[in-house]
Amino acid sequence: MSALRWGQHLITAVLLLVALLRAASTTASSLWLAIAAAGLFALWYLFGFVVLRSKGSTRLPGYWLAVLVAIWALGMSASPEFMWVAFSLWLLIGHQLALGLSVVWCAAVYVLTVVAPFLHHGATTVSGVVGPLVGGTFAWGISRGYLQLERDIAERNELVSSLLRAHQEMADLQEELARSQHEAGALAERTRVAREIHDTIAQQLSSIGLHAKAALHTQQTGQATNALERIEELSGQGLSDLRRIIAAMSPSELDSQALAGALRRMLEDFEKDCEVSSELRVDVDLPVLDPGIQVALLRTAQSALANVRRHAKATRTVVSLADTGDAIRLDIVDDGIGFSLKEWQSNVGKNLESGGFGLPAMRQRLRELGGGLDIESTLGEGTALSAYVPLKNPEAGN
Template identity: 45%
Template structure:
């Protein structure tokens, strides 16, 4: 749009100069003087037009496009020079007053308001006071005055159009930049979500492998060591049967972990799964085991059942490997708006202060940390009470939502 306005301005200026020169030659103006003055006028205008075209946006003028200048800038001084060149052409031939209309159009763009009006009035005076054939009439005063006012108003409208065009271009550029930034942020967010998903899946798999497969391998290892140490053929066959059973269970659990299915022990409910775990520990180690149930725990959400089962598997694995206990009691109870699982043994015990938040997985201790993180995700927690020689109590709790209220895991 700006370039089109500039083109119209140039064409208009050139047309008015041609009309003035044609009339001047028709009225007997001196050709050499007219050619020199006209050439100077056109050359000066061409210099300004070239500088304006090479400026920001190819603007048609040398001032700040679309804004009224507050002081005389380079464009203003160029315009004053153009007025002087025009006065020289008018001195050669009054017929060049036709160029005054283009000067009025430029005055509002390139000069401060008051100075622009003053210069426009000066140009009007030159137009009005030129030698008119037959004397000066009212029409010959009012006509140029109306032309000046019209040109100044048209120039003001052109300024507003240019200003709106530049503002629109600025807004479009800002919108494009904002869209590019939004796309970049969206890509970064998608990458962060993907990384978080990968990390969460790795964490889930590490927990499942530790709480199921690793514990199964530990059981097989203990049974195999017991089989090596025994001299009784019957006891050896019994241990081999137990090893076979543990290996089959581990294989089935591995398939379920790979397929991201629910663990097999939960197909008949949490309580039955706990009883099977305790019975297996008693069969493999001789530790007397008992499962106690308090309250209604038969309709727990699957995610809660899985979490509590994993905690029990980890705690019973510690009993099997480290406690040297004579008895272990597993209690699952409904307490107000939560469910609690307690695993208590009368074994050797230990100092809980020795546990760290980042244990060495190769040396054990990962199970308690994984259990605590699993319960935190459900809004619950894990407490451990123990002392050397005083046994160990592991207590896990998970909040439950009630109908009509807010809560953690919720019932299904």
Template identity: 35%
Template sequence: MPGRAVPGRAVSVEERWEQFYRWGPYALLALATLIAAATAGSLEMSRTAIYAAGALVLAAAALQLWWGRAGRGQPGHAVPGRIYYSVRTALAFALTWLNPLFAVYAVLGYFDSERLLPKRAVRPGLIVTAVTMAGSQAGGLPPKGVVGWTLFGGLFALNGFLTLIFAHLAIREAEAAREKAATMAELERANARLEQALAENAGLHAQLLVQAREAGVADERRRLAAEIHDTIAQGLTGIIAQLQVVSGAPDGALARDHLERAAALARHSLGQARRSVQNLSPAELENDALPVALRKTVAAWADHAGLRARFTVTGTEEPLHDEVAATLLRIAQEALANTARHARATRAGVTLSYMGDEISLDVRDDGRGFDPVALPPRSGTGGFGLAGMRARAERIAGTVTVESGEGRGTAVSARVPLVRHG
């Protein structure tokens, strides 16, 4: 219930003030009545004054009972509150006129003026209460003689000054309290918005995790597809070529030589397949740096394809990150495989260039060439291989460009950031 403390819970300052506003007027009225009744004889109150005081006390009690019911749930500065304050102040003034000690009840006007009255009426209400208190302190109303009026004037000035000072401080404190409450409300709204944003971020984070997982799966599929194309498919192509030679070879020694080459290609392709599944570096880079691995790859390709090939390194060699080296090696292997299958070239050249923050790989041939713009995706002219080369380079922030034309040969150029080992 309002105004009643709950056991086990600390009572706040606001609740204590609410209890005072509800029960304090009864207590002060009763105390003032007892003191006035005890001093009626010494103050020489007439019978008429005593009866009038008794009637005013009953009126004040009735007023308080009415306000106890009408004041519940009333907003600040409402009309019923103004009526209550005005009537109570008038009753307190009249009682103090009859007996100065009723000022004990009149002091209520100092406590709830800011709570009950509008801002423009607070000071006048306090001034009326100061008049009542000064009259009581001067010995009663009305003051008697020059000395009484002088004393009343001084006490009124003192009470009025202190009242206005304290009222100013109270108003500022109330404004500060309202600002603090508004700030707290704004902080609560901000916290609510923050919690909502955090909940949305959590949802977005979960969604991003799902998307990242799906992207990782798709990227792994693309990696395996490229590895299968660059290793197993090329190995099978080489095996088929060797077996075709065997089927038409009249010389047994030549047939055995090609069979041995086919078996070697099969073993090599099997090893590459295992390394691809385990996402390991190419076998060519296991013991050699990229320039050495490329030199051996070009030499082996020239031997198998029966073409002249030259490998060149420019710039200062540097140890490369494993991913960079593997990417360039696979691009070189794919470009050479396309040359062997489609270019009808007589010679090829591979150049590895170290250029400060970049490293480039150029593979050129003097074959029949083609129109890169008209090349359909994943066509028989190396479409899938070209897309795979570009995908590999883009994975490490690089690019692959192709320059070719009918009868003008082909040049494949890959440029990637030079990321050093370690």
């Protein structure tokens, strides 16, 4: 665009010089008036583009163009050779004025270019009429195209600016989304660690407390010794689990054995801790389970047995692990005192210090794998928990 503007200035200077030279060779009587008109035209033209034009804009005040046309008309009165400068005026008029007004002004300039030679010489020619018409139409068309080009460039620049702003907003949004995902991941990790601590260390500490209380209240040295030995064993397991959690390792129970074996060991420890008879029933044709499924079911069994030990007052517990075709189901049934499901549901989460985190944590862990937890219990008739996890996790798209 800068090259086009400088081209217009160059055309104006060349045409003004041509007009002045031709006037000097053909109009001796009015030469000084022609020189003065040419000088005034050049100075006013420079004043408009150097002083009046605001920075960053190509539009000039309307009075500047009117004065410029008046100076040109003065030059036409001195010599008809100033008609050469009309081409530059048509360029300026088409660019500076609105469509309708530019047509009127261009027509006025055209009339003056046709009439002036007749007034000076008393005659005109076909070329003197057609030439300015073609030149004026061409110049006006160029200027209107130049104006439209400026508008297109301005729209393009605005579009580019909008795209840059949108890109920056998108980058800010992605940064905020990444921050939110990081916070969500941190929250999920804290929840996972809380479940791990609840299902392992918290249960072991609870068992240690029970054995310590039993050792304090017994009068028999053998029983106290057994309780202390069990406390030592449980503390060792708790330390091992704590190290595993810190190191973010997979559950130690599943490092070298399958889920069924881990459940069997768990029931053996359970019988030692609370003297409740237990039975493990496992389908012989269980498929190989994903480690995540094994962890979830193992932790569910740990938490359920801890609840039996602490609250159920049961004499017998049956744990079943079965393949239902499209899911793995783990059932834990006891013959204890049971509880009111309605009352439990109304109090979930209200008193976590005294318990109540286990069942919601079990359910949440299983739901993350696409499974769930069903609970059946009646006061005086025991409790049955049924945990299930689909063999194909829908979230994984398998």
